[in-house]
Amino acid sequence: xxxxxxxxxxxxxxxxxxxxxxxxxxxxxxxxxxxxxxxxxxxxxxxxxxxxxxxxxxxxxxxxxxxxxxxxxxxxxxxxxxxxxxxxxxxxxxxxxxxxxxxxxxxxxxxxxxxxxxxxxxxxxxxxxxxxxxxxxxxxxxxxxxxxxxxxxxxxxxxxxxxxxxxxxxxxxxxxxxxxxxxxxxxxxxxxxxxxxxxxxxxxxxxxxxxxxxxxxxxxxxxxxxxxxxxxxxxxxxxxxxxxxxxxxxxxxxxxxxxxxxxxxxxxxxxxxxxxxxxxxxxxxxxxxxxxxxxxxxxxxxxxxxxxxxxxxxxxxxxxxxxxxxxxxxxxxxxxxxxxxxxxxxxxxxxxxxxxxxxxxxxxxxxxxxxxxxxxxxxxxxxxxxxxxxxxxxxxxxxxxxxxxxxxxxxxxxxxxxxxxxxxxxxxxxxxxxxxxxxxxxxxxxxxxxxxxxxxxxxxxxxxxxxxxxxxxxxxxxxxxxxxxxxxxxxxxxxxxxxxxxxxxxxx
Amino acid sequence: xxxxxxxxxxxxxxxxxxxxxxxxxxxxxxxxxxxxxxxxxxxxxxxxxxxxxxxxxxxxxxxxxxxxxxxxxxxxxxxxxxxxxxxxxxxxxxxxxxxxxxxxxxxxxxxxxxxxxxxxxxxxxxxxxxxxxxxxxxxxxxxxxxxxxxxxxx
Numbered sequence: 325x326x327x328x329x330x331x332x333x334x335x336x337x338x339x340x341x342x343x344x345x346x347x348x349x350x351x352x353x354x355x356x357x358x359x360x361x362x363x364x365x366x367x368x369x370x371x372x373x374x375x376x377x378x379x380x381x382x383x384x385x386x387x388x389x390x391x392x393x394x395x396x397x398x399x400x401x402x403x404x405x406x407x408x409x410x411x412x413x414x415x416x417x418x419x420x421x422x423x424x425x426x427x428x429x430x431x432x433x434x435x436x437x438x439x440x441x442x443x444x445x446x447x448x449x450x451x452x453x454x455x456x457x458x459x460x461x462x463x464x465x466x467x468x469x470x471x472x473x474x475x476x477x478x479x480x481x482x483x484x485x486x487x488x489x490x491x492x493x494x495x496x497x498x499x500x501x502x503x504x505x506x507x508x509x510x511x512x513x514x515x516x517x518x519x520x521x522x523x524x525x526x527x528x529x530x531x532x533x534x535x536x537x538x539x540x541x542x543x544x545x546x547x548x549x550x551x552x553x554x555x556x557x558x559x560x561x562x563x564x565x566x567x568x569x570x571x572x573x574x575x576x577x578x579x580x581x582x583x584x585x586x587x588x589x590x591x592x593x594x595x596x597x598x599x600x601x602x603x604x605x606x607x608x609x610x611x612x613x614x615x616x617x618x619x620x621x622x623x624x625x626x627x628x629x630x631x632x633x634x635x636x637x638x639x640x641x642x643x644x645x646x647x648x649x650x651x652x653x654x655x656x657x658x659x660x661x662x663x664x665x666x667x668x669x670x671x672x673x674x675x676x677x678x679x680x681x682x683x684x685x686x687x688x689x690x691x692x693x694x695x696x697x698x699x700x701x702x703x704x705x706x707x708x709x710x711x712x713x714x715x716x717x718x719x720x721x722x723x724x725x726x727x728x729x730x731x732x733x734x735x736x737x738x739x740x741x742x743x744x745x746x747x748x749x750x751x752x753x754x755x756x757x758x759x760x761x762x763x764x765x766x767x768x769x770x771x772x773x774x775x776x777x778x779x780x781x782x783x784x785x786x787x788x789x790x791x792x793x794x795x796x797x798x799x800x801x802x803x804x805x806x807x808x809x810x811x812x813x814x815x816x817x818x819x820x821x822x823x824x825x826x827x828x829x830x831x832x
Numbered sequence: 833x834x835x836x837x838x839x840x841x842x843x844x845x846x847x848x849x850x851x852x853x854x855x856x857x858x859x860x861x862x863x864x865x866x867x868x869x870x871x872x873x874x875x876x877x878x879x880x881x882x883x884x885x886x887x888x889x890x891x892x893x894x895x896x897x898x899x900x901x902x903x904x905x906x907x908x909x910x911x912x913x914x915x916x917x918x919x920x921x922x923x924x925x926x927x928x929x930x931x932x933x934x935x936x937x938x939x940x941x942x943x944x945x946x947x948x949x950x951x952x953x954x955x956x957x958x959x960x961x962x963x964x965x966x967x968x969x970x971x972x973x974x975x976x977x978x979x980x981x982x983x984x985x986x
Contacts, residue, residue, distance in 0.1 A: 376974030487838075489887045493845060496880040500849070503876055507869030510862050514869045515855055545912060545943075546904040717944035721936045722962050724916060728923070729966060733976045738924050745920050749913065757841040775872040782867055 329451060332684030336384065336692055344374075344381045345689050348388025349696045353704075355389070356396020357408045358714070363393030364655040365540055368533050369723055371659055372730040379667040380682055384689040386660050387643075391693035392700070393656075394636045395439040399705055402431045402628075411635045414607040418620065418627030425623050429565035434625050435632045436701050437571050438581070442633025443694045445585035446592070446640025450647075451687050454676060457648035461673035466780035467791050471800035473770045473777070476651050478804040479594060481763040481811075488815045494759045498767015499774065501526055508776050521739030528768045529662040530731040530740040531747045535765065536655055537727045538748030539755045541720050563705060573625050574633075580610055580626060581633055588634030592641020592653055606634030636694075643690065646671055647683060651770070658765055666734065835891060842887030849880040908942070915939055927981025933963040 335341065348370060355366025367389045374382030397412030402419035415435055422431035464472070477499075481491035504515045505525025516522040574581060584606035591602035610630035611620045620627050642653030650672030652658035664671050669679060676683040731744040754761060781790065792798045835843070853874060861868030919935035926934070937959035946952045970976040980986060 372970065372976065373974065375976050376970075487887075489883060489890060490838075493842075493880065493883045493887060496876060496883055497845065499876045500852070500880055503873040507872075509865050509867070510869065512859070512862065512869045514859050515852055515873065517855075542909045542912065545908050546906065548905050548908075715944060717940050718958055720912075720943065721939035721958075724939075725932055725936065725962060725966060728920070729970055729976065729978065732923075732979060733970070736977050738920075738979065741920055741923065745917060748916075752909070752913075757837060759841070771876070778872060779867050783865070786866070 325451070325455065328680055328684040329687060332681065332686075332688035333692070335380075335681065335685055336688040341381055341384050341685070341689070342692075344377060344385035345388045345693060346696055346700075348385030349392035349693050350388075350700050351385075352389035352392025352394075353396035353399075353697065353700055356393035356412075357399045358719075361719075362409055362540065363390060364536050364659070365723065366393055367656050367659045368537055368730065369726045371529075371533075371663060372726055372733055374663055375666065375733050379664070379669060380685040380689075382663050382667065383660065383682070383686050386656075386663060387686060387689040388693045388696065390639050390643075390656050390660075391443060391636065391690065392697050394443070394639050395436060395632070395697050395701065397635075398435040398439065398632055399432065399701070402435055403428055411603050411638070412631070414603040414631035415628055415635075417607065417631075418623050418625070419631075421621065422623035422625075422628070427623075429563040430570060430625075431623070431628060432563055432705060433565045433567065433570045434573060434628045436698060436705075437567075437574050438629040438632035439636040440694050440698050441574060441581055442585045442588060443636035443639060443697075444691070445582065445633070446589050446637035447687070447691050447694075448640075449589045449637075450640040450643050450690060454644050454647045454683070454687075457644065458673045458676045461649055462677075464673070464796065465794070466777040466784065467794050467797040468800065470774060470777040470781060471791060471797040471804070472649065473651070473774045475800045475804045475807070477763065477766055477770060477774075479807045480766050481760075487758065488811050490757075490759045491763050491811075494754065494761070495763035495767045497759075498764040498769075499771035501531060501768045502771030502775070508772060509779055521737065521742060524739075525772075526743055526768075527662075527734055527740060528765075529659070529666075529734055530743040531768050532655065532658055532662065532765055533727050533730055534744040534747035535751030535754070535761055537723065539751040539761060541723065542748075542752045543755060544716065545720070574629055577626065577629060580613075580629060583613070584610055584630040584634040585637035588637030589641040591634070592638040592643075593645055594641075594653070602638040603631040603635040606630045640690070643686070647675055647686070648673065650675070650773075652766070655762070655765060658769055661769065835888070839888050839891035842884045842891060846881055846884035846888065849877045849884060853877040853881065911942055912939065915942065923979045923981075925981055925983045927984045927986050928978035929963050929967055929986065930981060930984055931979075932966065933959045935959075936962045 336345070351370050352363065352366055355361050355369070356363060367386055370385060370389050374385055377385070393409060394411060397407055397409030398415045398419065399408065401407040401412040401415040402423050405416055405420040407413045407416050419431045419435055422428075422434075461472075477495045481488070481495040502525070504517075504522050506513050506523065513523060587606045587609060588602045591605065607620075607627060607630045610626050611617045614620065614624075614626055616624070642657050645651045645653045646657040646661055650661070650670070652661050661671055664675075669675070669682065727744060728741055731740040732738065734740050751761060754764065782788075790797070792801055856870040856873045856877065859868060859870035859873075861870075915935065915938050918938075919931055922931040922934065925931075937955050940958050941955045946955050967978065971978050
């Protein structure tokens, strides 16, 4: 393992890999710093630039976006009180307060260095866990894969905020998308509705790009053009800091750093929960375990460290599921999965054994992206704030043009652009009707794999009880049922609380 | 009982899944494999229909208070979708360069209406720079082919 990692690092040190990694990290930081532009949107924009690159160059750029974006959100969160990404929301609680109290440099660098250390802890987990997990997955038959994908889908549908039924419907609709086109066994045309470009089925990348880009851009437009964000406070702020002192502030709290990073990794491994849940949960844990919970929200360093270390450790966890099982942990890794497919590489348990140089190159890119992220923020944190003043009138059309290029360039046909537009409308409608997008996308990605494994299992042995009686498959199905039951219980509890609050409101 | 937003959404999904389910009944099974092409779609569409019906029933049974919706610029959203739709239609006819220039100019002018000659110069510059930069980067540098126009020939 260490030999392969060493080779991966040596390989990555070539300029042809460092350049895309650097620009990817920079793009991630800028995208992360822009309030209203998520990491998903940034990686969608970067995707078409990777088409002409070799697989490792493309994946290095995307890994950089992921790492940079996870840290970039903290710049505006700390200095302007505007979290650049949802995962930086918890950072504002103490980061912005500390900045307002006259220590913007300390607040910013506590966040950056906590991101760095949290990310590296996530990296250790990524490197250590991927291969053993992939080895376990290699023992899986079609029953186990079917059950694993059902577990992933039911977890995502159940764990989304809001309505459980809508989460389940969104996941089912995602699977419906995969049945349009042709059946995977005999290639017979089915449910194409007379539309010629549906004959080959629907690629998930234009669906993903359309759904996320339009849902976000149109929702922003709905609110109207906001006032240009004044970066006056930030421009005037003194960001000079003694780095060794800041690093010591973080490392002198090893339990906090390790525990909140562990939470980040764990949330990352679970599909589609995301960095925002990780940072909020870590913040909450740090507060509960602190000797001075009353200091949280008043500019305490623990709050910043908890939020940012878990947020970046989350990236490592997300990459584990895609590399070991081929299941994207979130929308960002879903785009990375698409990028792998474009280059003809199948992710999943065989990925690491069949593409060891690429896999370890990705590990190396993940590790190297962290010092690049620190260096980029060192040089440009103040300059980054000027980026937030880019007008939406320029940003949004350019982003949509890049989305068109990304969809068109997949196989040089307009069919994918029509799919992009159609699913853009659907994505926006889903947001307006309160349907979560994450289970929908996971359904689109896993739908055909669920079908293939179901058919393989039945063709091997038509006994349906095997899904329950084979030990691993049985455990995974039990996990699906448990996650569904937990989600049902949680939603009922939320409804009861909401009803009690409503009654309380009525009394007053 | 009146249907709310969720009820209408559930009805739409229910109708679509039932129509597609009906279409799967016309799919012919192959004698070579024990499972036909309609087997899995029927499961997925059946589950979707049941969930959608569940949503409709839940909506009907719940006595929800109507929540006021925040004010929103839906007109602008519709306009941007329309302009993007025209862009998509124009791409195979006008080609990437011309269609992108026109789209970015239109979208930029709609989102930030230009005032006077200076404003129109800004719109033209943003559109020209976007079309030119994306063309050069993708087609020339990254060798990604971009759509050619059947009317313009480039």
